[in-house]
Each structure stands twice: as structure tokens, then as C-alpha cells.
């Protein structure tokens with residue numbers, strides 16, 4: 001069967017596998033997967049520097065056909081970019097991430113970055129702003145508020161990621177939060193930061209949860225950056241993350257909200273962060289890979305539906 005994809009076992013010069021084992025598309029790709037193997041400040045379980053490789057390897061076993069969307073998302077053209085060079089000072093590496101994001105977005109491509117620890121997010125968001133994106137909102141799926149001003153002596157700790165995003169003056173919506181400090185709770189209350197708490201996932205019937213999400217989403221700008229910290233998921237769904245927290249979202253709860261997000265907003269870029277692979281636990285790597293595949297499918301749902309079958 002001709003899928004329109006390029007099922008070669010392409011390995012880039014970097015030695016990293018490509019997303020879905022796709023070769024460089026013949027036509028101009030519209031989506032770009034950017035590996036960002038950055039890990040400097042993880043607090044407990046380490047290993048997020050291996051996240052991109054694990055996700056990309058697992059993606060080779062994701063079915064190209066999406067049974068929900070009835071399309072093969074890869075048909076829109078997905079290129080796996082060389083990984084961001086993470087050697088050097090914090091400042092220089094973070095600047096490199098911003099530059100990579102900016103370059104991808106200036107080409108009009110959808111950016112799908114794969115971390116790495118959550119620190120990569122503010123750098124990538126910065127790149128989106130540098131690309132001239134006006135009125136950007138940031139949607140965060142996460143167990144943790146990540147609103148510390150500094151942590152362990154640096155403002156570029158993964159526990160400060162959303163604080164750095166707020167520093168950029170951008171409106172946010174946080175989903176799945178169930179772990180934070182008192183100062184973070186005070187900040188959320190004082191600044192009325194929009195949040196859906198993880199407990200609400202359990203307490204609310206699904207239509208009410210989705211209505212709540214729609215309502216909060218409506219107050220964000222039309223153009224959105226999505227950051228998905230994999231510890232959003234309950235550890236029974238995805239245990240391979242540095243700081244797992246009980247009481248997280250399920251696979252279908254995540255998909256339900258992501259589908260609405262991509263329908264209602266122009267999502268120009270996203271990241272999937274904090275995968276810390278556990279040897280022998282393929283489920284986490286695979287879940288992360290499939291999540292990225294689902295998001296690209298949601299993002300280009302209309303374009304994909306319009307493509308003739310070959």
C-alpha cells in the first residue's frame with residue numbers, strides 16, 4: 001500500500017532515529033520534529049536527556065494509520081530535524097533552542113519539539129516570539145505548576161519553566177496540576193492564573209470537564225503554543241518521568257482535551273517533555289511517541305482529510 005510516507009530506515013548524521021522512521025519528505029514538509037536532549041536540573045529521577053532517542057525509537061512501532069482520524073498523519077510531510085546541540089553554557093544552549101524554533105516557524109512549519117527537561121519550553125516559546133508570532137498563549141499539561149521563581153540556585157530549573165513563560169508576558173492555561181508550593185499557590189490565586197486541577201478530572205463528568213476547558217481556552221489568544229509535560233499522565237499510564245505524581249490524567253482524557261485545543265486554536269508549536277526512559281518499560285516511550293503522532297494528526301486533520309487516497 002502506498003501511504004505517501006517514506007518508510008526508509010533513515011538515521012540522521014546525529015545517529016538519532018527519525019520520527020516514525022520517515023525519510024526526508026520529497027515535498028516541502030509542513031511539520032518538523034526537533035529533538036532537544038537537554039537535561040541539567042532534573043531534581044529526582046534523571047534520564048530526560050535520553051527522552052528524544054527513546055521517543056523516536058518507539059515511534060517506529062506506532063501505526064501510521066490513525067484509527068480515530070481515519071488518515072495517516074505522516075502524509076502531510078514530517079521532517080525530523082538534527083537535535084539541538086546541548087553542549088555549552090546554559091545561556092548559549094537556550095539561545096540555540098530559541099534559534100531552532102524561530103527558524104522552523106519562519107518557514108511556516110509546525111514545530112514539534114521533543115525534550116529533554118521542561119526548561120526547554122521557555123526557550124522554544126521565546127523562539128516563537130522571535131519569529132514574529134503576535135498574541136501567543138501557552139497551554140500547559142503538567143502535574144506541577146512549575147511557577148517557582150528560582151530553584152536550586154537557577155531561574156532555568158525545570159521547576160521554573162512556567163515562571164519564565166509568564167516573564168515573557170504571555171497568558172497561560174495549566175491543566176492537570178496536582179503538585180505545587182505555597183508561594184506558587186498564592187501566585188495562582190493573586191494573579192487568577194487559569195488552571196484545571198487534576199482533582200477536577202476525577203470529580204467532573206467528561207462533558208463538564210470539556211466545557212470548563214473550552215471556557216478557559218476561550219480567554220486565550222487564537223495562536224497557541226502547547227507544552228505537554230508527560231507527568232500530566234497518571235504514573236499507571238506513563239511511569240517513566242523524573243517526578244511522577246499520583247492522580248494524573250488518563251490517555252483518553254488527554255486526547256479529549258487535546259482534540260478540542262487543536263480544533264479551537266491555531267497551535268503553531270508544541271513540545272513533549274520530561275520523558276525519562278526506564279529500561280524495559282516500553283509503554284512510556286511508546287505512549288509519548290503516540291501522543292506526538294496524535295497531536296500532529298489533530299493539527300492537520302482538515303488538510304489530511306482533503307488529501308486524495310493513493
Ligand SMILES: [Mn+2]
Pocket residue numbers: 118142143144146158161229
Ligand atoms: Mn513541568
